[in-house]
Amino acid sequence: MSKEWLKHAVIYQIYPQSFFDTNGDGIGDINGISEKLDYIRELGCDLLWINPCFDSPFHDAGYDVRDYKKVAPRYGTNDDLRRLFREAHGRGIRVLLDLVPGHTSEEHPWFIASSKAEHNEYSNRYIWTDSCFRGAEGMPFIGGERERNGCYILNFFKCQPALNYGFQNPKENWQLPPTHPDCVATLEAMKDVMRFWLSMGCDGFRVDMAASLIKLDDENRTGIKALWKNVRSMLDREFPDAVLISEWSDPPKAIDAGFDIDFYLHSAGNGCSALLRDYQCHGNGKPGGEDHSYFKKGGKGDVTPFLEEFCPWYEKTKGRGYISFQTGTHDTERARWSLTEDELKIAYAVLFTLPGIPSVYYGDEIGMRYLEVPTKEGGYNRTGSRTPMQWKKAPNLGFSEGTKESLYLPVDSADDAPTAEEQMRDPDSLWNTVKRLLALRRAEDDLSADAPFEVLFARKGSPLFVYRRGSLTIAVNPSAEPVSEKVCGAEKIVYAMGNASVKQGTIELGPQSFLIAR
Numbered sequence: 001m002s003k004e005w006l007k008h009a010v011i012y013q014i015y016p017q018s019f020f021d022t023n024g025d026g027i028g029d030i031n032g033i034s035e036k037l038d039y040i041r042e043l044g045c046d047l048l049w050i051n052p053c054f055d056s057p058f059h060d061a062g063y064d065v066r067d068y069k070k071v072a073p074r075y076g077t078n079d080d081l082r083r084l085f086r087e088a089h090g091r092g093i094r095v096l097l098d099l100v101p102g103h104t105s106e107e108h109p110w111f112i113a114s115s116k117a118e119h120n121e122y123s124n125r126y127i128w129t130d131s132c133f134r135g136a137e138g139m140p141f142i143g144g145e146r147e148r149n150g151c152y153i154l155n156f157f158k159c160q161p162a163l164n165y166g167f168q169n170p171k172e173n174w175q176l177p178p179t180h181p182d183c184v185a186t187l188e189a190m191k192d193v194m195r196f197w198l199s200m201g202c203d204g205f206r207v208d209m210a211a212s213l214i215k216l217d218d219e220n221r222t223g224i225k226a227l228w229k230n231v232r233s234m235l236d237r238e239f240p241d242a243v244l245i246s247e248w249s250d251p252p253k254a255i256d257a258g259f260d261i262d263f264y265l266h267s268a269g270n271g272c273s274a275l276l277r278d279y280q281c282h283g284n285g286k287p288g289g290e291d292h293s294y295f296k297k298g299g300k301g302d303v304t305p306f307l308e309e310f311c312p313w314y315e316k317t318k319g320r321g322y323i324s325f326q327t328g329t330h331d332t333e334r335a336r337w338s339l340t341e342d343e344l345k346i347a348y349a350v351l352f353t354l355p356g357i358p359s360v361y362y363g364d365e366i367g368m369r370y371l372e373v374p375t376k377e378g379g380y381n382r383t384g385s386r387t388p389m390q391w392k393k394a395p396n397l398g399f400s401e402g403t404k405e406s407l408y409l410p411v412d413s414a415d416d417a418p419t420a421e422e423q424m425r426d427p428d429s430l431w432n433t434v435k436r437l438l439a440l441r442r443a444e445d446d447l448s449a450d451a452p453f454e455v456l457f458a459r460k461g462s463p464l465f466v467y468r469r470g471s472l473t474i475a476v477n478p479s480a481e482p483v484s485e486k487v488c489g490a491e492k493i494v495y496a497m498g499n500a501s502v503k504q505g506t507i508e509l510g511p512q513s514f515l516i517a518r
């Protein structure tokens with residue numbers, strides 16, 4: 001791990017269609033991101049991840065790429081993106097694009113060629129069975145749609161045929177090994193896409209469904225690891241500073257494979273969801289049953305389910321790569337769905353002081369709500385987390401000068417919809433809390449991504465969580481009851497939220513409080 005600067009990096013995730021619209025067509029654009037770079041810098045983030053902004057029919061909001069080398073006209077041009085890279089670099093901000101290597105749009109020219117009856121260069125670019133009447137066991141497939149006599153495998157939605165990087169343990173004659181020249185060609189084509197953007201000034205990629213490329217892999221994921229190591233060695237030779245972040249959520253495997261960072265996804269029942277989203281839903285899908293989320297003030301949870309998963313991962317990856325905590329993503333209901341602003345303050349304080357690299361999803365810094373809106377571009381329940389950024393009290397909350405009807409998605413119509421402008425003025429706001437925490441993180445080497453981490457107190461049934469980062473002791477009590485515990489010799493308060501104090505190594509934490517001491 002050579003990238004020193006990553007130690008202090010903080011990711012800001014931008015959903016381009018909903019961030020800022022500069023030409024009044026109701027859709028966010030690349031120039032809109034360029035215009036808001038100072039805002040992002042002021043908040044304290046310096047590593048952008050932009051969701052797919054490439055030419056696409058948008059059946060999965062751009063995760064169905066039709067042309068990997070062209071910015072979607074609705075977002076602008078390749079030149080706009082080049083300018084964004086330049087403007088960002090001028091402010092010490094790096095920019096990651098979203099690489100979708102597992103599948104393309106069914107409208108991609110490769111797939112159109114691959115669907116032809118006669119054999120051609122692209123016949124094996126996707127995974128096809130040898131008969132339209134025979135599908136693929138254990139994998140979703142489509143038959144009877146194309147001229148070619150075969151079924152093709154899907155990687156996600158119907159619009160997303162799986163690219164062919166090979167099968168680690170082929171069982172059928174149509175399953176090629178990763179070493180087959182046509183599978184090698186698929187990988188070379190994807191490296192070519194990476195080179196294209198990296199040469200233009202992009203700083204790396206968030207990799208979509210990174211573990212999905214090799215089919216019938218073994219338990220240790222030998223095949224997929226070899227594939228990414230191959231990519232990594234190309235990058236190390238040609239673009240040594242390029243960053244790779246995986247959407248994998250298995251850090252030991254992802255870091256082994258050569259990723260710098262792996263996202264710890266919120267998935268039902270895992271350690272990460274135990275922090276923010278461990279709630280039962282009513283039949284209508286809304287939270288409302290018993291809530292076990294650790295950060296819920298009245299929650300019945302504790303931090304141990306998280307630590308049981310996280311600590312072994314941390315031990316296996318420390319010194320080699322980072323785990324990233326996300327405030328949210330475009331795929332998850334915003335945490336504000338079930339947590340209040342005060343609960344979020346405490347949650348962010350922990351997420352931003354754990355080891356690894358935090359990621360702020362646009363709008364989470366002001367506690368934007370999850371909105372009940374109809375599905376858009378394959379979003380379904382995810383759509384409510386993809387609504388326009390709320391900049392200020394103005395038409396369309398300052399997102400766009402277009403008509404209300406033209407907006408990509410409606411803005412929050414509530415009278416008290418939070419906006420960036422108002423929160424930036426209010427010292428107690430969530431926005432200013434995020435800003436202070438991120439500034440502290442930057443100022444204290446002991447809070448950097450790779451500074452040592454050790455759990456000092458965590459117990460089933462207790463809301464208290466105390467951990468050490470280098471010379472700092474950090475303690476949190478998200479619950480409504482005060483707690484106190486003798487932990488260590490920390491005396492001097494570096495940062496506190498709520499009613500928190502420390503005397504002769506005994507930490508006293510009032511309801512919903514947080515403390516950093518040295």
Ligand code: GLC
Pocket residue numbers: 060063100156208209247330331
């Ligand atoms: C990832 C993306 C998600 C997309 C899917 C298919 O999970 O985050 O938005 O629908 O991959 O590409």
Ligand code: CA
Pocket residue numbers: 021022023024025026027028029074
């Ligand atoms: Ca626009």
